[in-house]
Amino acid sequence: MPKRPQDATPAPVPRQSDTPGAPLPDEVTPLLGNRTPRQFMRRYWQKKPLLIRQAVPGISAPLARDELFELADLDDVESRLITHFRNTWNLEHGPFAPDELPAVKKREWTLLVQGANLHDDRAHALMNRFRFIPDARLDDLMISYATDGGGVGPHFDSYDVFLLQIHGKRRWRIGVQRDLSLKPGLPLKVLQHFEPEEEWVLEPGDMLYLPPHIAHDGIAEGECMTASIGFRAPSAHELTAQFLYHLAERADEHAEGARANTRYRDPTQEPVGNPGALPALLVERVGAILANVNWNEKDVAGFLGTYLSEPKSNVVFDSPERALNEQKFAERAKKTGIRLDRKTNLLYDARSYFVNGEAAMLSSKLKKWLPELADTRRLEAKRFVTLTDESSMTALLHEWYRAGWIQMGAMA
Numbered sequence: 001m002p003k004r005p006q007d008a009t010p011a012p013v014p015r016q017s018d019t020p021g022a023p024l025p026d027e028v029t030p031l032l033g034n035r036t037p038r039q040f041m042r043r044y045w046q047k048k049p050l051l052i053r054q055a056v057p058g059i060s061a062p063l064a065r066d067e068l069f070e071l072a073d074l075d076d077v078e079s080r081l082i083t084h085f086r087n088t089w090n091l092e093h094g095p096f097a098p099d100e101l102p103a104v105k106k107r108e109w110t111l112l113v114q115g116a117n118l119h120d121d122r123a124h125a126l127m128n129r130f131r132f133i134p135d136a137r138l139d140d141l142m143i144s145y146a147t148d149g150g151g152v153g154p155h156f157d158s159y160d161v162f163l164l165q166i167h168g169k170r171r172w173r174i175g176v177q178r179d180l181s182l183k184p185g186l187p188l189k190v191l192q193h194f195e196p197e198e199e200w201v202l203e204p205g206d207m208l209y210l211p212p213h214i215a216h217d218g219i220a221e222g223e224c225m226t227a228s229i230g231f232r233a234p235s236a237h238e239l240t241a242q243f244l245y246h247l248a249e250r251a252d253e254h255a256e257g258a259r260a261n262t263r264y265r266d267p268t269q270e271p272v273g274n275p276g277a278l279p280a281l282l283v284e285r286v287g288a289i290l291a292n293v294n295w296n297e298k299d300v301a302g303f304l305g306t307y308l309s310e311p312k313s314n315v316v317f318d319s320p321e322r323a324l325n326e327q328k329f330a331e332r333a334k335k336t337g338i339r340l341d342r343k344t345n346l347l348y349d350a351r352s353y354f355v356n357g358e359a360a361m362l363s364s365k366l367k368k369w370l371p372e373l374a375d376t377r378r379l380e381a382k383r384f385v386t387l388t389d390e391s392s393m394t395a396l397l398h399e400w401y402r403a404g405w406i407q408m409g410a411m412a
């Protein structure tokens with residue numbers, strides 16, 4: 001991903017020390033095995049696995065088993081059931097009514113629930129501990145539930161992942177494997193020749209960080225739950241396709257512009273006896289039109305901001321049932337503060353901000369508070385009072401409140 005010029009980014013707002021969430025870049029933290037995020041990023045991130053005992057001491061599962069099963073029953077939640085009964089792998093996609101899940105006494109099955117952070121404040125708070133990595137890279141917090149012997153089989157992922165044990169025990173075996181061939185004919189990706197090199201049993205609070213492509217297999221020892229904090233790393237192919245789509249959309253928006261007038265013309269076309277043949281002149285001229293397609297860093301940043309802040313297709317925002325009018329909203333916010341909804345993605349750079357897939361200019365007025373809201377995901381009551389002269393702020397936040405993008409109260 002392109003680096004943003006350091007000096008073009010608004011200075012980060014220092015976080016208050018009582019802000020729950022991610023460690024600061026130079027703060028030693030048990031989350032990373034008494035390392036600082038800077039040390040972790042330099043030595044391990046995208047480089048090598050790290051086992052961290054008691055990364056989150058005293059942790060309890062953010063959702064109880066039955067609450068997780070309830071999530072898996074919802075239409076807007078992505079869930080998968082993987083069974084390994086009689087030595088046969090099987091995969092089904094949710095939603096699952098409670099009676100569609102195997103009995104919890106039955107061995108060797110696992111339920112994976114994606115995006116738990118979008119639906120539960122405790123899961124969201126747990127994911128926020130990892131915000132020493134940019135939001136643009138964070139994907140979601142998945143929770144898996146497994147009965148004894150359950151797992152998804154030895155495999156590798158294309159993304160970095162923190163595997164945090166949140167309930168019960170799981171035996172992890174990992175290996176830097178050359179042979180990444182998969183067992184054929186299975187509904188899920190299971191390695192054909194898994195050769196583990198290291199092995200640990202993780203207990204609640206223990207965590208394993210894996211960079212992409214490290215082969216791994218986690219098998220539940222008794223009933224267990226694991227939270228996977230996953231990252232997004234779009235492929236070059238996906239980025240190219242999406243960027244070209246973004247450029248095309250923008251070209252449509254500016255259809256009155258000069259480039260749109262460069263329509264294909266062929267005043268020198270000769271008559272042909274082979275009408276099926278693609279004319280060389282056409283290829284040449286279209287090549288010349290395409291050679292005029294150009295973009296700059298601003299277009300790339302605009303693309304990334306909109307693309308990476310776009311909620312997943314199954315995300316639905318809940319607007320308030322009886323929305324306060326703007327004045328009442330401001331009065332309430334001055335007492336309670338506001339916070340971004342769990343599902344809201346808010347990114348910014350020096351020029352623009354991007355909220356849930358929409359881009360807008362970051363004016364100097366907005367710069368006073370919007371980067372702070374994006375970084376801390378909240379504006380406390382006191383802060384709201386200080387900023388309240390900014391009528392543009394109240395109007396914009398009221399619009400977001402009506403869309404269900406922000407919630408009243410600085411704390412969930």
Ligand code: SIN
Nearest residue numbers: 144151152218226228
């Ligand atoms: C799991 O939690 O069961 C699977 C997570 C993974 O291996 O990526």
Ligand code: CO
Nearest residue numbers: 155156157216
């Ligand atoms: Co995995």
